[in-house]
Amino acid sequence: MSAAGVSLEVASLAKSWGAVEVLRDVNFSIEPGGFLTLLGPSGCGKSTILRLVSGLDEVSGGQILIGGKDVARTPAAERNIGMVFQNYALFPHMTIAENISYGLKVRKVPKAEKEKAMARVAELMALGKLLDRKPAQLSGGQQQRVALARVLVSDRPLVLMDEPLSNLDAKLRVEIRSEIRSLNKKLGITVVYVTHDQSEALSMSDKVVLMNAGEVSQVGTPKELYDRPANTFAAGFIGTPPMNLLQAQDVQAPATLAPANGAGKSDVLFGVRPESLGLDAGDAGFSVNARVESLEYEGKVFLVHLITPSGTRFVVAHSGDGVPEEGSEVTANWPDAATHLFDKSDGASMDFAL
Amino acid sequence: MNMRLSYGMGFILLFVPCSLLVAFTHYPAFKALLNSFWNNGSSIRPSRFVGARNYEALLEDDKLMQVLSNSFIYAIGTVPLAIALAIGMALLVNSRLPATGLMRLSFFLPTMLPMVAVANIWLFFYAPGIGLASQILNAFGLPSINFLGSTDTSLVSMMVVAVWKEAGLFMIFYLAALQSIPTNLKDAARLEGAGSVRIFFDVVMPLLRPTTIFVAVNALINAFRLVDHIVVMTRGGPNNSSSLLLYYIYEVTFGFRDFAYGATLTVLMVVILGFMAAIQFWVLNRKAHYQ
Numbered sequence A: 001m002s003a004a005g006v007s008l009e010v011a012s013l014a015k016s017w018g019a020v021e022v023l024r025d026v027n028f029s030i031e032p033g034g035f036l037t038l039l040g041p042s043g044c045g046k047s048t049i050l051r052l053v054s055g056l057d058e059v060s061g062g063q064i065l066i067g068g069k070d071v072a073r074t075p076a077a078e079r080n081i082g083m084v085f086q087n088y089a090l091f092p093h094m095t096i097a098e099n100i101s102y103g104l105k106v107r108k109v110p111k112a113e114k115e116k117a118m119a120r121v122a123e124l125m126a127l128g129k130l131l132d133r134k135p136a137q138l139s140g141g142q143q144q145r146v147a148l149a150r151v152l153v154s155d156r157p158l159v160l161m162d163e164p165l166s167n168l169d170a171k172l173r174v175e176i177r178s179e180i181r182s183l184n185k186k187l188g189i190t191v192v193y194v195t196h197d198q199s200e201a202l203s204m205s206d207k208v209v210l211m212n213a214g215e216v217s218q219v220g221t222p223k224e225l226y227d228r229p230a231n232t233f234a235a236g237f238i239g240t241p242p243m244n245l246l247q248a249q250d251v252q253a254p255a256t257l258a259p260a261n262g263a264g265k266s267d268v269l270f271g272v273r274p275e276s277l278g279l280d281a282g283d284a285g286f287s288v289n290a291r292v293e294s295l296e297y298e299g300k301v302f303l304v305h306l307i308t309p310s311g312t313r314f315v316v317a318h319s320g321d322g323v324p325e326e327g328s329e330v331t332a333n334w335p336d337a338a339t340h341l342f343d344k345s346d347g348a349s350m351d352f353a354l
Numbered sequence B: 001m002n003m004r005l006s007y008g009m010g011f012i013l014l015f016v017p018c019s020l021l022v023a024f025t026h027y028p029a030f031k032a033l034l035n036s037f038w039n040n041g042s043s044i045r046p047s048r049f050v051g052a053r054n055y056e057a058l059l060e061d062d063k064l065m066q067v068l069s070n071s072f073i074y075a076i077g078t079v080p081l082a083i084a085l086a087i088g089m090a091l092l093v094n095s096r097l098p099a100t101g102l103m104r105l106s107f108f109l110p111t112m113l114p115m116v117a118v119a120n121i122w123l124f125f126y127a128p129g130i131g132l133a134s135q136i137l138n139a140f141g142l143p144s145i146n147f148l149g150s151t152d153t154s155l156v157s158m159m160v161v162a163v164w165k166e167a168g169l170f171m172i173f174y175l176a177a178l179q180s181i182p183t184n185l186k187d188a189a190r191l192e193g194a195g196s197v198r199i200f201f202d203v204v205m206p207l208l209r210p211t212t213i214f215v216a217v218n219a220l221i222n223a224f225r226l227v228d229h230i231v232v233m234t235r236g237g238p239n240n241s242s243s244l245l246l247y248y249i250y251e252v253t254f255g256f257r258d259f260a261y262g263a264t265l266t267v268l269m270v271v272i273l274g275f276m277a278a279i280q281f282w283v284l285n286r287k288a289h290y291q
């Protein structure tokens, strides 16, 4: 009943608005049926990429290949792409049924076929009772489902979603998130998903493209992004709370530590995740002396906010008992395996030997 | 401030605007209604009550029938034309074409001119033989037309002037409405395969509907209200071919000094306008909003 997905490849994509360069040298690809997320802070160019891929805006440079075919000369309507817009973009003057079937009407799909497709997505998205209403008479979550239904009804092999869950409450968001993911798996459509919520990106995607100010910061699986951040931006963006970055002078490292390329020990930043840090002086390889600034109760763990003598703030996710007092001096330590090294000058991740 | 003083202040503050309203709106309206049941008096013969005689005269007034039919054609012609033109101009200046600022200005300019000035400009356009309109006809090898002097063309010529003057103002309303339509609605339609014409009729026009109703109401009111250009250009002629109801009222009342019949015609006009307003509000309430 559904079109299988197509592959998407974006090669050295660039976009400028007049003199303003919004995207520079963006590269990524996703195989048929995959789920790729564009992740990044507001204004980094995520929506712009979707508009370029869908053909709503013209590229300034680079290539977009859909199913291996360059679509530079293909108008938006012929790219066979479905898009869920950031604010749903439902037609306010049409009923839900008219909204969903609008594309079928434009493409003059025969009535019987149209009704079959309608019935299918209405059932899939649980919209049966709402079909005669206008969008304004629906809740945010219902509107969201209509927007999804409108895209799914046309059996598009590639679907772009621009922060589709940003207007929903936390519970609904989790619900629809898994709904989208299971649709992607069940129907085999390729999904490009935009979000600035890193936990959403990590939990849904096969592949994440992390964007920073119009450039790709890192491409990889969620696990790769979490385990091996390629630079300090990725380290500081992924994880709740994100990875701590510590100055070399605050860290007591094993004497054998040797950064790659012969870089000095003071030319690096140390990265360590809050959950890898411990406050009970074990025999872990690295340690930092710091003062407890504040405590934050998170349910499962305490977030202990610390400050080093040089003034760097960092966080320990403390799960043992015996929470330190505010203002007390403690030593935080972590094992060798949890250590990340970054070049202090350009932020790139570095290898090291111990 | 004690209560009595504040009541006094309130009374004084209300008295001024209310007395103006009564003196210049309500009293004349009421007086016109009364006058329509009396005949026209003179210094020798005072006017006396004649019942519905003036209204019976309405039915036998051939000139009135022509004027009403003119007004009807005028309204039916100018309202849709002004709306269509306004939408067209708004689309044009809202597009990404160069020099839209200049276009906006030139489309809006006629609106800022007083109708009398507009009428004078068009007198030159329509001047037989030497006017712009005639010269254009001549350039295509067609004979020039006496636009204002012929019973066939005078009314249409008046309608063209009205549309030219009004469309610019309506364009502003449409421009504002166009700019408030979220672009992602048009993008969504485009991805579904709709071309620009299709998008215009499926998405843009329905969303412009409240504006269209508002503009239509105003255009219709203006069609009955604005007759300055007729005073300046044709005086209702030739042979009443360009006379409209309001101009006829003016002519009867101040030209023939038949105040009683003028009052009767005024009541007729109020009834017509009230009837149209009622219909429009009914439509407005039913259709204007979907949010």
Ligand SMILES: Nc1ncnc2c1ncn2[C@@H]1O[C@H](COP(=O)(O)OP(=O)(O)OP(=O)(O)O)[C@@H](O)[C@H]1O
Pocket (backbone or CB within 6 Å): A017, A020, A022, A040, A041, A042, A043, A044, A045, A046, A047, A048, A049, A196
């Ligand atoms: N039409 C335009 N003209 C000029 N600059 C634009 C235009 N559209 C977008 N930009 C700029 O491009 C940059 C990227 O915009 P984009 O909408 O892609 O961001 P985003 O990553 O989707 O952000 P958000 O998460 O807030 O939606 C922004 O700095 C924005 O100001």
Ligand SMILES: [Mg+2]
Pocket (backbone or CB within 6 Å): A046, A047, A048, A086, A162
């Ligand atoms: Mg965006």
